[in-house]
Amino acid sequence: MAAMDRSAPDGLSALVTGGSRGLGLLMAARLVRRGYRVTVLARDADELDRAVAWILDRTGRSARPMVCDVRDEAAVTAALRQAAQQTDGLDLVIANAGVIQVGPAETAGTQAFRDAMETIFDGTLHTALAALPYLRRSAAGGRLGLVGSVGGLLAVPHLVPYSCAKAAVRALGEGLQEETAGSAVSVTTVHPGLMRTGSHLQAEFGGRSEAEFAWFSALAGMPLLSMDAERAAVKIVRAVERRRTRLVLTPAARTASLAHAVVPSLVTRANGLAARVLPAPPLDGTAGQPPQRAPFRQGHALDASAGPAWVRTLRRASSALNDRAAHRYNQRWAGPPTTS
Numbered sequence: 001m002a003a004m005d006r007s008a009p010d011g012l013s014a015l016v017t018g019g020s021r022g023l024g025l026l027m028a029a030r031l032v033r034r035g036y037r038v039t040v041l042a043r044d045a046d047e048l049d050r051a052v053a054w055i056l057d058r059t060g061r062s063a064r065p066m067v068c069d070v071r072d073e074a075a076v077t078a079a080l081r082q083a084a085q086q087t088d089g090l091d092l093v094i095a096n097a098g099v100i101q102v103g104p105a106e107t108a109g110t111q112a113f114r115d116a117m118e119t120i121f122d123g124t125l126h127t128a129l130a131a132l133p134y135l136r137r138s139a140a141g142g143r144l145g146l147v148g149s150v151g152g153l154l155a156v157p158h159l160v161p162y163s164c165a166k167a168a169v170r171a172l173g174e175g176l177q178e179e180t181a182g183s184a185v186s187v188t189t190v191h192p193g194l195m196r197t198g199s200h201l202q203a204e205f206g207g208r209s210e211a212e213f214a215w216f217s218a219l220a221g222m223p224l225l226s227m228d229a230e231r232a233a234v235k236i237v238r239a240v241e242r243r244r245t246r247l248v249l250t251p252a253a254r255t256a257s258l259a260h261a262v263v264p265s266l267v268t269r270a271n272g273l274a275a276r277v278l279p280a281p282p283l284d285g286t287a288g289q290p291p292q293r294a295p296f297r298q299g300h301a302l303d304a305s306a307g308p309a310w311v312r313t314l315r316r317a318s319s320a321l322n323d324r325a326a327h328r329y330n331q332r333w334a335g336p337p338t339t340s
Helices: 022-034 046-058 073-086 104-135 160-179 209-220 229-241 252-262 264-275 309-328
Strands: 013-017 037-042 064-067 092-095 143-147 184-192 246-249
Touching: 013 022, 013 073, 013 104, 013 160, 022 037, 022 046, 022 092, 022 209, 022 229, 037 046, 037 073, 046 064, 064 073, 092 104, 092 229, 104 143, 104 160, 143 160, 143 229, 184 229, 184 252, 229 246, 246 252, 252 264
Parallel strands: 013 037, 013 092, 037 064, 092 143, 143 184, 184 246
Antiparallel strands: none
C-alpha cells in the first residue's frame, strides 16, 4: 500500500472524468494519494467498481464512483452538482474522457468525426462549463485541467477524427485560460504524446482494422516513443496543481510540436511520407468510387499478428510493456497480461 503524500492540503476535492481506466485512473489515484477527496466519472458501472477497488488497493483510500456519460450535458451538470454536494465543493477538475479511432479518414466517414467530437470535445466542454462555477467558489482557488493531445497540435495520419476533436480541446483550453485570467481559477491544457496505458485494447479501428491495430499497438508501446503512464499522471497532476497553462509530454511530442510551429509545411510533408507506409484504405474495385467503409472494431477483438514484417518486429519489441499496462490499468481485467 502506498503512503499518502502529505504535502497536499487535506480536505480539497477533485473530480476526474474518464477515470475508470488508463490515464484517468492513474490521475485519480494520484489525487487520492495526494489527499484529495476524489470523484471518478465514467460510463461503465462495472468498470468504475473495478477502478475504485484498484484505487483503494493502491492508496489505502477510496474514491467516489459516479456513472455519467459526458456526451450528455444535463447528466454532466447533475453529476458535478452531486459531487460538489457530497464533497463540499470542487477544487480541482480534470476533463479526461475520450475515444481513439484509428484508420483512414475516408473509411471512417462523417459519423466517426461526430463520435470523436461528441466524446472528446463535447465531453470536455460540458465538464469545463459545469465545473467553472464551483471552481470559482473554491477557497483554495479552483484548478481546471483539460487533457488534449499532441494530435491536437498537429494532425496525425489515420487519427484525423481524434486530431480534429483534440484541436478543439486545445482552443477551448486556451480560450478559457484567457477568459479566467485575473481570477482565482486556473486552466491547464495537457498535450500528451504516446503513453503506455494499454489504450490500444479499447481504441477503435477502421479500414483494414487488424493491420491498423498492429501498427498502432506497436508504436504505442515503444519505449523511446511512448511514456510510462504512471509518470505521466504524476506530471499532469503536478502541472494542474501548479497552475501551468500548458504541458506537452514526451520528448517526441515536444519535438513534433515545436517543428510544426516553426515549419508546419515540412511536418505535414513528413507525415504524408509516414502515411504511405500505413495500411491503405480497402477499395471496392470500382474506379472512382470511395473506399469501403466497415464498422470500427475495438482492439481487444483484433489479431495483433497482422501487418508487414516491420510492424511485427516493432510489436515484439513493445508488446510486453503495453500489454502489461493494459492489464494493470483496468483496460483488460480478466486473464494474465499478454507478453508476446
